[in-house]
Amino acid sequence: MPRKPRLEIPGYYHIINRGVEKRKVFLEKADYEQFEELMCHYAGEHGITIHNYCLMSNHYHLLLEISEENLSHFMRQLNMNYAIYFNKKYERVGHLWQGRFKSWYVPNEAYLYTLMRYIEQNPLTAGMVKELGNYPYSSYRHFFEASPMSHCLKESWVVKRYRGDAEAIRAFFEYPVDPSDLREMREASSLIEASNQEKKPDIKRLEEELTKAEGTKERNQCILEAYESGYSQHLIAKVLGLNQSTVQRIVKRTKARK
Numbered sequence: 180m181p182r183k184p185r186l187e188i189p190g191y192y193h194i195i196n197r198g199v200e201k202r203k204v205f206l207e208k209a210d211y212e213q214f215e216e217l218m219c220h221y222a223g224e225h226g227i228t229i230h231n232y233c234l235m236s237n238h239y240h241l242l243l244e245i246s247e248e249n250l251s252h253f254m255r256q257l258n259m260n261y262a263i264y265f266n267k268k269y270e271r272v273g274h275l276w277q278g279r280f281k282s283w284y285v286p287n288e289a290y291l292y293t294l295m296r297y298i299e300q301n302p303l304t305a306g307m308v309k310e311l312g313n314y315p316y317s318s319y320r321h322f323f324e325a326s327p328m329s330h331c332l333k334e335s336w337v338v339k340r341y342r343g344d345a346e347a348i349r350a351f352f353e354y355p356v357d358p359s360d361l362r363e364m365r366e367a368s369s370l371i372e373a374s375n376q377e378k379k380p381d382i383k384r385l386e387e388e389l390t391k392a393e394g395t396k397e398r399n400q401c402i403l404e405a406y407e408s409g410y411s412q413h414l415i416a417k418v419l420g421l422n423q424s425t426v427q428r429i430v431k432r433t434k435a436r437k
Contacts, residue, residue: 187248188414191230191285193294194241196258197277203236204265204275211316214239214261219331221260225253230335231294233301233317240298242285254280286413286423295336296356311352322348385410386418402426403433 198204205211211234218241222229228244243250262275285291302314311319321329322337323345332338341347385405392398405415412430416423 187245187250188284189246191242191244191291192250193283193285193298194243194254194280195238196254196280197238199274199277201237201277204238204261205234205236205316206269208315210265210268213264214257215316215328215331217257217260217264219328221253221256222331225249227253228334229318229331230337231298231318233298233314235301235305235316240301242294242298250282254282284411284413291336292351293356293361296352296354297358297361299352300356311349319352382414382418385414389415389418399429399433402429406430 205214214234218229218232221227222243226246227249229241230244231240231242233240243253245253258276258280265275266272285294299311299317299319302308302317303311308314311317312323314320318328318332318335321332322335322341337348337351341351388405389398389401392401402415402419406412406426412426413423415421416426419426
């Protein structure tokens, strides 16, 4: 059975992909640089903004921003062309990646700030370096020096926000991140991960279904039905003018009463 397309709405996305069987996908400096070059090239072609990234030996983290429904196309080209390069170079055949990339929609600034720090602090957390600036394969150092990748990051949140203020950039990224905070934000935000939708969400229909409900009980039931039919909690919250965490609690509570 063919896979259904992902639901892609404009905004920020946290992307993760791993090597098949947890194998290393970057073996030497040239491999990291090839992936960076491909990422920058295809991001430019698709009009995608790269905000942060970190390439580890067997997986990577990207923070991207899209303005149209082209995330899957971009990722397919990036992963496919890097796999072609890697397999040819190391004389191997077969899949390089564990599967389709994982993607989470980032719905608010609190999560965005935590996520940017988390991505950059990966090598630090893993004990690979003692300072962020010592890791060569993340976006961090490119915010301080001119390079092909710094050009690729010129539209990033950090560049636009801090405008070359090195001290402010360091202070922002060195702020400690509690992994439990990140998990809680993911859960509270009901992030969109590999959402299997056959078509774009019908927002007008969603509005009609939610606004016709009379009373809190009926409204909550409509929220649950909308969620179970494929609408994200983020979109439901946006239509109703509620916090996403509120919608999550309603869904959980209403489902428990069924």
